[in-house]
Amino acid sequence: PRGLRPQVSHPRWVRVNLLKANMDDVMRQLDEHLQSTEKRNPQQDGNRQQQMEKRKHQKAVAAMQQQEQQQERQSRVVLDALLPDLLALPPGTDLHDHPLVTRGSVVLQSKASCMPARALNPEPGWTVVDCCAAPGNKTTHLAAIMGNKGRVLAFDKDPKRLARLRSNAVLTGASCIEARLADFLSLDPTAPEFREVRGVLLDPSCSGSGTIFTRMDHLLPSHRIRGTAAARAGAAGVIEAATEAHAPCTSPTSAPTSTAVMGKKTKKNDNNNNNKVDKAAQQQELDAPNRDPGLAQLSPQVHERDAVEAARVSQLARFQAAALSHALRFPFLERLVYSTCSVHVEENEAVVAGALQEAAEAGLELADPFPSWHRRGLPLFPGAEKLVRTDAYQDGTDGFFIALFRRRPPEKEVNM
Numbered sequence: 432p433r434g435l436r437p438q439v440s441h442p443r444w445v446r447v448n449l450l451k452a453n454m455d456d457v458m459r460q461l462d463e464h465l466q467s468t469e470k471r472n473p474q475q476d477g478n479r480q481q482q483m484e485k486r487k488h489q490k491a492v493a494a495m496q497q498q499e500q501q502q503e504r505q506s507r508v509v510l511d512a513l514l515p516d517l518l519a520l521p522p523g524t525d526l527h528d529h530p531l532v533t534r535g536s537v538v539l540q541s542k543a544s545c546m547p548a549r550a551l552n553p554e555p556g557w558t559v560v561d562c563c564a565a566p567g568n569k570t571t572h573l574a575a576i577m578g579n580k581g582r583v584l585a586f587d588k589d590p591k592r593l594a595r596l597r598s599n600a601v602l603t604g605a606s607c608i609e610a611r612l613a614d615f616l617s618l619d620p621t622a623p624e625f626r627e628v629r630g631v632l633l634d635p636s637c638s639g640s641g642t643i644f645t646r647m648d649h650l651l652p653s654h655r656i657r658g659t660a661a662a663r664a665g666a667a668g669v670i671e672a673a674t675e676a677h678a679p680c681t682s683p684t685s686a687p688t689s690t691a692v693m694g695k696k697t698k699k700n701d702n703n704n705n706n707k708v709d710k711a712a713q714q715q716e717l718d719a720p721n722r723d724p725g726l727a728q729l730s731p732q733v734h735e736r737d738a739v740e741a742a743r744v745s746q747l748a749r750f751q752a753a754a755l756s757h758a759l760r761f762p763f764l765e766r767l768v769y770s771t772c773s774v775h776v777e778e779n780e781a782v783v784a785g786a787l788q789e790a791a792e793a794g795l796e797l798a799d800p801f802p803s804w805h806r807r808g809l810p811l812f813p814g815a816e817k818l819v820r821t822d823a824y825q826d827g828t829d830g831f832f833i834a835l836f837r838r839r840p841p842e843k844e845v846n847m
């Protein structure tokens with residue numbers, strides 16, 4: 432059905448590993464690769480020519496299309512406008528066996544997945560913690576941004592995934608990574624060994640709903656309801672519920688165990704914020720274009736599956752909230768990035784909302800990592816405009832969510 436494919440095709444995104452290669456060389460080699468693949472595949476060329484012929488006969492658009500084709504030829508390998516180490520190649524370009532990939536000079540990583548490490552932007556020499564790191568795409572990216580200067584402490588609790596991280600680190604020459612098998616929640620961020628930690632990347636397990644071409648305004652009905660219900664509950668309600676999920680920062684097991692708890696809690700604050708957020712929810716409904724009316728008549732099996740998914744999302748959200756709370760406890764943090772590849776409010780804005788108070792107490796505030804980026808967090812609380820979202824349907828990359836917390840600059844002393 433319509434809605435399961437992105438409106439904008441996703442390019443083949445390629446992250447250039449600056450530890451092993453430079454942009455110009457990689458661009459030249461990839462361009463040569465594209466040209467030689469075309470030569471080897473005359474059938475495809477023939478088809479393309481036929482298509483071009485056809486297009487020429489479509490009078491109204493012929494001129495424009497020729498121009499587009501020309502531009503396409505000139506720019507087969509395109510530098511991304513936002514991320515300096517990212518290239519876009521034509522959709523479907525197969526590079527899995529290309530020596531640049533097999534030798535670790537480039538990493539096949541989507542644009543959205545490259546945004547969290549760039550949002551953190553750790554400085555060379557820093558000690559950085561990657562809390563839930565495997566298989567390490569973002570860890571190796573952090574190492575590259577730091578030019579291998581400093582330390583990246585990479586934790587994961589899954590031994591097989593950590594083994595993949597280790598081999599990715601070797602492949603990409605990311606020698607400043609120290610991979611450790613550990614449950615991040617069981618670490619003590621205030622221990623002396625973490626005194627040097629200045630940056631934290633928290634990219635925890637999530638529903639992955641952003642990677643399956645779902646769209647914020649085009650979700651299954653109960654996803655939509657879950658998102659808007661959270662909004663209807665009122666920003667303070669969302670904040671309080673998520674804060675409660677945060678409270679037991681060393682023991683996530685005592686976090687609330689059902690969405691009912693969240694529902695009950697949120698009622699208390701109806702009077703304060705309901706109107707404001709209701710408007711946001713209504714606007715969201717109004718703004719949703721192209722809604723597929725067929726989605727309204729889903730079978731009971733689909734509803735059942737959806738209920739199971741809702742419970743899974745809530746469980747993940749409780750873990751994410753506990754992990755963010757824990758990550759905020761590193762005492763000398765300068766920057767922290769929280770990211771997911773989920774589209775759900777519950778895993779994104781609600782988790783951040785629940786951590787705001789704790790972040791403020793730690794001297795951190797929300798900051799905007801990509802001021803020129805167009806898609807923002809849902810407007811559920813003041814400051815949500817600093818949050819970043821990507822949309823799998825419209826942005827040519829996976830659906831992601833990114834929040835950057837940064838140390839508040841010291842207030843200037845006023846001389847009286």
Ligand code: SAM
Pocket residue numbers: 562563564565566567568569570586587588589592613614615616634635636637
């Ligand atoms: N950042 C990774 C990357 O870019 O390659 C992807 C991380 S993946 C979304 C989440 C990871 O968190 C999984 O590898 C999972 O094993 C790990 N994880 C989940 N719970 C954890 C915990 N309590 N402590 C440490 N790692 C955990």
